[in-house]
């Protein structure tokens with residue numbers, strides 16, 4: 155946006171409003187793209203040497219992988235058309251094929267209960283059906299509690315299915331009892347099923363539809379990170395500035411409580427910049443701890459207490475063209491350390507060299523756990539041993555490996571997370587020139603398209619077209635998949 159200002163001695167001259175954006179993931183890049191399009195001067199600071207954040211693709215020695223395969227879907231027309239325009243023919247659609255590994259058998263996921271009941275031992279299937287009916291009956295007499303993940307899921311699936319899949323898997327991914335996780339997370343990620351309909355289909359009275367979710371999704375042939383590489387190229391082509399390797403370390407408040415400057419470390423130097431607006435997509439706890447003068451002890455303490463699950467990824471280049479036909483496999487059982495396996499040759503053949511595939515094993519942990527601090531070589535060994543236990547590979551087939559990590563992998567919705575966030579969001583609103591958004595900026599279990607949508611909303615807020623509260627309202631939208 156070009157505005158006229160009077161800057162003292164000089165006559166009026168043209169000046170663009172300047173916006174500093176912190177973080178170059180989907181949320182920050184989309185805000186940058188929208189703002190540059192509107193004519194703003196944009197400077198984006200990204201700590202890594204690559205854009206894309208959690209949605210980047212690692213290109214390594216001729217093969218590629220995402221940090222956990224990323225499906226692109228969107229109910230937002232503007233987000234979808236932006237991605238389609240950026241990617242052109244590089245964007246294809248991929249049919250979803252995923253399973254749960256249970257008791258040595260692969261069961262299709264999203265759960266087609268018909269498949270679950272047929273593939274499980276008869277005694278387990280019978281127990282699942284009885285438990286489901288019992289749960290329904292109990293709830294007809296007296297509605298059971300559903301504020302925790304456990305309560306919500308048991309009520310919809312019964313004890314057996316909860317125990318053998320949802321409970322075990324959730325505990326492995328989050329490292330805490332599902333009793334302490336808010337049901338909001340289940341509401342976002344799991345669609346309940348009507349077991350009566352499933353039973354009718356089992357005895358041939360009804361043809362069962364695939365239960366939850368979509369059957370295909372968008373995916374760029376060279377990995378999800380291509381969307382964000384292209385977005386960054388467009389931002390630069392339109393005149394925006396992106397500084398990679400620039401870690402925000404200090405955010406200084408000045409007159410009227412506005413952010414006066416943003417300090418960042420780049421190639422060993424301390425640099426500073428400032429803008430009329432600051433857009434933050436860096437993790438909320440990091441943002442709060444960078445503010446000078448520091449906010450109240452209460453605000454700092456709440457920000458520090460927001461739990462967060464770290465992720466480590468081991469990618470193995472395997473000398474075989476395909477291991478299974480799944481894109482990913484959930485592994486709930488405790489004796490295997492990783493919780494999911496991705497096979498990138500099935501996402502796109504362009505991700506892997508000819509005749510080979512890439513398996514990516516995903517591990518969840520906390521920062522103080524041995525898994526987080528374990529040497530890469532040791533982690534790779536665990537990975538290979540467990541894949542051998544599952545009968546999926548021979549160690550001799552592993553040609554090379556690469557380990558990656560995400561410190562802020564999953565925000566963990568504890569039972570009191572909403573009250574905590576309300577206090578932090580009020581604090582954010584007390585700083586007149588900040589707009590925080592995205593998965594990290596608002597501590598939200600967000601998908602890429604929603605993070606991008608919030609980038610567009612952030613730009614509308616900066617332009618004065620929407621109130622800042624709009625982002626907080628939008629952060630409550632439930633994901634559709």
Ligand SMILES: Cc1cc2nc3c(=O)[nH]c(=O)nc-3n(C[C@H](O)[C@H](O)[C@H](O)COP(=O)(O)OP(=O)(O)OC[C@H]3O[C@@H](n4cnc5c(N)ncnc54)[C@H](O)[C@@H]3O)c2cc1C
Pocket residue numbers: 176177178179180181182199200201202205206207208209221222223224225226227400401402403435436437440465560563564591592593594595600601602603605
């Ligand atoms: C394992 C996994 C699988 C997923 N699968 C899907 C999927 O299938 N589909 C889907 O839609 N979504 C998926 N997601 C979610 C998706 O990755 C996120 O929604 C999206 O990346 C969020 O974008 P963001 O910009 O808000 O945050 P991020 O991607 O986290 O970007 C934040 C950026 O800020 C940078 N940063 C942090 N601190 C600083 C600092 N101090 N200074 C400068 N820069 C900083 C980071 O380096 C990063 O680049 C998945 C996430 C994970 C972890």
